[in-house]
Amino acid sequence: MHDCRLHDGSTVVIIGGGPGGAACAIRLLRGADARGLRLRVLVFEGKNFNVHANQCVGVLSPPIEEVLTDELDVRLPSSLIKRQIFGYRLHGTRENLLLTGHGATAAMPGRGHATYAVERAHFDRFLLDHARELGAQVIDSRVTGIEFIRADGLDEVRVYSESEYVRADVVVGAFGLDEAMLSVFEEVTNRDGRRGFRRPAKWLQSYLTTLPAPARFQTERLGHIVHAFLLPRACPRIEFGAVTPKGDHILVNIAGARVTSTDLDDFLQLPAVQKLLPPFDPTVINYYEGRFPSAPAHAPYGHRYALVGDATGWLRPFKGKGINTALVTGLRAADAMLAHGVSRRAFTHYRKSCADLLGDHTYGVLVRRLMLMSARVFLDPLIDIGKTDPVMYDALFDSVSGHDSYRNIISRSLKPHLVRKVGMRLLRGRRAHRAHRIRRMKEITVRKMTVRDIDQVLRLDEKITGRPHAAYFESQCDAYIKRAPDTCLVAEHRNHVVGFVLGDVRGWEFASELAGWLEVIGVDPNYQGRGISQMLLRDLFTSFRRAGVAVANTMVNWNDGDLVDYFRAQGFERGEYVNLVRRLDE
Structure with a gap:
């Protein structure tokens, strides 16, 4: 025991059989086997996961599958998954926004980027059973005391429980914020003037x-x-x-x-x-x-001890990702013990390996403080901007889902155009991009499109886009006029078509109710800014209402900010459905 390295026959005691403790045990046993070592790994767990559970929402966020598969060689069985989570709806005071992305909508079990809802007790039991299968001895008993012995030629840890007494080389605390165990570690690691573990202060x-x-x-x-x-x-x-x-x-x-x-x-x-x-x-x-915890613990490691999971306080604010943190800290503590030993100096490698967690905590605290001070003023404008701005949308998604670090979220979001948009929302006190007041030309009229207008429409489209679409409009306009004559309209000025819109009333996928669809709208560049598109849309929406539908849909490229802003000005909002694409050349 004296050289503070793990040897053949060394004993490791882990207090707590949740994800952090189980991950540490699994990593230790697999790593020891690869090194040709026989370790005695004891896991003390007072809960019976068939009856009791750690109180937790039980949402597994990315990169949970990569951690389980790549780091622990454990596959998440589909039977554990209660429901796959495809996204989040963020609610403000008046605004709300559906947030999906970064693979959350497209991933399937086993592909690595999905979010899952699980029954926490079942997940904990699954991991602990895996550790047991690898050789961990699970003791159904609560630890009552710990001693660190460094005298008379001895250098060891003595662990007392309700059922067994163990002499060990190292003890790992994976007990979360259990009040009794926090007090035990604080008391024994701060004896004799030592500056040992202190629980998270907040x-x-x-x-x-x-x-x-x-x-x-x-x-x-x-x-x-x-x-x-x-x-x-x-x-x-x-x-x-x-x-x-x-x-x-x-x-x-x-x-x-x-x-x-x-x-x-x-x-x-x-x-x-x-x-x-x-x-x-x-x-x-x-x-x-x-x-x-919302603040780091002091000295979560020392001579022959290390804490993992919640007891470290290395969780992210808001979306804590407690299960992920427990797994990551548990396996990294195991790596440090196998590679460097169990002394205080050896465990500094554990802390360094968790630099990503510690480094992001400062940014997380900043975000949390800003939110507490100003969310009730800023949240609705941020949600409003997120409906049309992809950068803000991604920032909100990552903040709520925990898919990316706060450091990356802040660096991506501090863009001049976003700052300007937020400022405009606050200064104007209303939604941005609201349609401007414009002077309409009295000579312009809106009427139903006829087949005689198709030739003018295709020439107008070529003038707008710079590309000929004659074949498309000749077939599409004729089909739309025959199928839905009341929703195919032109704007006319002195017998010349200066604008057009093609609409339709139909259902969509998944047995959805009938809705109005705005397919194409165009206005002569020489007549833009005179209210023509609003006149077309006003009459189109009137036709939709007469058809008995309550919703109008359209589709745009999410990255075309100007077009998205235009439709927002006409009252359109981001809808519920998400476009999924499968490339066929891969």
Whole structure:
């Protein structure tokens, strides 16, 4: 034991059998086997995961699959997945926005970029069983005390529990924010004037509840979307709230530095939340209390000990990604022990390997403070901008989903055009890109398109785009005029066509209801800025209403900011459907 290296027959005690402890055990045993070592790995876990669970939302975010597969050689079975999460809807005071992207919508189990909702107890049991299969000894008992012995030629750790006494080379704390174990580590590592472990000084309180809901209800109300609420105005103590579909139930959770269970009472009564939930009796549902750190711990490692997961405090604010952090810290602590040993100096390699977590924490704290100070002023404008600006959209998605670091989000978002847009929203106090007041030409009239107009329409389209589309318009215009004569219109000035629009009324995929579709609109460049497109759209929407439809759709290239802004000015918003593309040349 004296050289602080792991040898054949060395004993490693892990306190806690959650994801951090199980990952550490799996990595240790696989790494030891590759080095030809026989390690004795003992995992103390007082919970029975068939009965008890760590209180957690249970959402696995990328890169969870890469970590499991590449780092632990563990495949996530589809049977554990309660529901795949395709995106997030971010709710502000008045605005809301559906956020998808970065593979979340396209990934399938096993492809590495998906987000999954799981039953936390089942996931924990799965990982712990895997560690057990590799040779870890799981002891169903709570640890009651620890001693670090460095005297009389001894250098070891002594672990006391409700059932067993163990002498070990190193102890790993994977117990989250368990009050008793935090106190034990603080007491034993700070003896004799040593500056040892101190628990995270700040944390967020959380409360959650589950509501039974049939799968059909969840599909109709929530789909595969997590609804996220940042600092809801009616619940000022709540920093973050969410409604998550879990297959056989819906999970509702809130978090904040000063929240209480009464805030969950109020959150469940918010109209925007009530729309997502089945009827329930608030007097009979169960609440669960928890917390997670919002500041790093002091000295989460030392001579013959290391802490992993929540106890380190190395979680990201808002979207904590606690399971990911537990897995990553657990396996990196194992790597440090195998490669460098179990001394304090050896564990500095553990801290260095977690520099990405620690480095991003500063940026996360900055984002959280900015949100707490100004979210109720800035959030709606940011959501509004995200509806038309891809850079802001990605920043909001990454912030809510945890797909990227705060450092990268900030560096990508500090763009002059975004700063200007935010400033304009705040200064004008209304949505940007609202249609300008313009003077209309009295001589312009709007009427139904006829086949005699097709020749003028195709010449006008070529004038607008600079490319001939004669074959397209000759066939399409004729087909649209025959199928939907009331929604194919031209704007005319002194017997000359100066604008046109092709529309249709039809359903779409997935048995969706009938809706109006704006297919093509064009205005002569010499007549632009005179209200012609608004006249065409006004009459088109009137025809849609007469046809009995309540929604008008169109499709644009998301990266064409000017075109997106134009349609926003006409009242269009980003819709629910996402365009998926499969390249056939790969």
